Amino acid sequence: MEGNHTQTEFILLGITNSPRAQMPLFVLFLLIYIVTLVGNVGIVTLVRVSPSLHNPMYFFLTHFAFADICYSTVISPRMLADLLSEDKTISFSGCMMQFFTLAFFATLECHLLAMMAYDRHVAICQPLLYVTIISSRVCWQLVASSYIFAFLSAIIYTWCTFGGSFCGPNRIDHFFCDVVPVLKLVCSDTHSSEMVIFAFVTINEVGTSVVILLSYISIIRTVLRMCSAQSRARAFHTCASHLTAVALFFGTAFFMYLQPLSSHRSLDKVASIIYTMVTPMLNPFIYSLRNKEVKGALAKCRSRFFSHWQQKSFVIQNTSGSSQVRKPMGH
Template identity: 50%
Template sequence: MDKHNLTVLSEFILMGITDRPELQAPLFGLFLIIYVISVVGNLGTIILTKMDSRLQTPMYFFLRHLAITDPGYSTAVGPKMLVNFVVDENTISCYFCATQLVFVIMFITTELFILSAMSYDRYVAICNPLCYTIIMSRGVCSVLVEIPYLYSTFFSLLVTVKIFNLSFCGYNVIRHFYCDSLPLLSLLCSDTHEIKLVIFIFSVFDLISSLLIVLVSYTLIIVSIIKLSSAEGRHKAFSTCGSHLTGVVVFYGTLIFMYLQPKSSHSFDTDKMASIFYTLVIPMLNPLIYSLRNKNVKYALHRTLEKKKRSNLGFRIGPCK
């Protein structure tokens, strides 16, 4: 950040979700509950898939990393948004704003490619089950996760550094409840053609490439399932990818609605509603989608609770003398 930015702007003012005082307390309570469920649910998924020996498969390896990215971007946004409900002036420092933008872009971009990796995993499991353990080896799974983390970190830093190295005007009110790239671009006095082009190219590449992997994988999966002779086999095959397909539709549907809507119907209020959904609601829904619809995760939770109950009972009774 250059001297011009530091002297002219040291902080921003976030407009928040609403300016109606009577809605501040109810919305604070609602979003606090959503955030707590999100954090607890995703942490539970991480712990279960790490501890339970029956969940040491590629599918749950990707699910664990999905449970890392979800609270990653919801935590980048949620706590600050909750604080803004109870303070008089919703200010955010320039440095914290840049940090928030980095983590939001990084975790959301990573989630796009983890979802596509999960779809490829389901394709191999259903269409090529005999070679599944060979194709989806530990090394391959690690690469499919590590590359998105590295790429998304580069993308987020590139966008953030470029935005905050440009000159802001004196107006510092962000028409959003967190620091997002589009509201920040509207505050710039410098020529934004280059940074807009960078964001557009990377965003289109991320969305289309990851979505293409998902569509191709599920097209091949559906073709393979249709060829199955037994109804029981088709049902079992659909059940193995039903949760993931639900999560994909919800996540990609929200992003497509937000970024590909016509300019005539585009508004910051619409952006805020979509942003609330994908930064707070989806991280809460994902543990419910992948856990409540997954028998293995439910059995793992049951086994963990039973083990905990037995250990507590043994501790209370004490050793026999």
């Protein structure tokens, strides 16, 4: 996959050059990363142990949370280390691998969000056929196809980005190896590569967003025909979490990747922080704080844990108490 390049390493310039800002940013982003890991691992674990959440929507959500974990882990540890180190070099192969992994999980999230929208569409618009249409086999087929398509797209993105000649500067004006700052270092003509990348980004982001849009147009039409105001409110409430996640992810993604190379400005780093770090941190809260099913499952797990802990403590106390009153033998 490596093209005709002469560079063996790059230098990531990072988020800021100010020494005073590096330690506060390190603490802030470390906390964000920890919350991201705890929140998304918590979502995956909760869905696994709660029978009430064993349905297609939460099956897709576990893969989405897994993608968030990997997505954030590709960026955060390296960025945190660079904030504390003067040596910010990254090898050519390391930079390429970081970009490939990021492109893979970003594309995967696009498709998972589209699947979750389609799932809501079937659940609200065709509730009697929901079990038949969104069967367990169909869920696995949809997720598997998303992984395959994301893998193939990531290969194409990586080839177009790193397949040129790198014979000039090696300083990447970013805190990770992203397509725009890397392409700026290519000595050869990048027009064809940019067009291919733009086409595949359009297929992935615009294509999946169209699926989401059409799903919600159908959902809105169905909900507006409902006679009961309570039913309409309940239907909209089931979609609120997903719509919030879609707005966060696609809003920053469109800003970053659906504009010409020459149009990118200093706000790109802020947008990158939002979609690589802040959004994966917020997604578990979006799906737990605004979702009655998740909150109900969490409450059941909490009560079950405390009940088990109290029973165990009671057994230990009784055991220790009986041993204390037992008289020693031989006296």
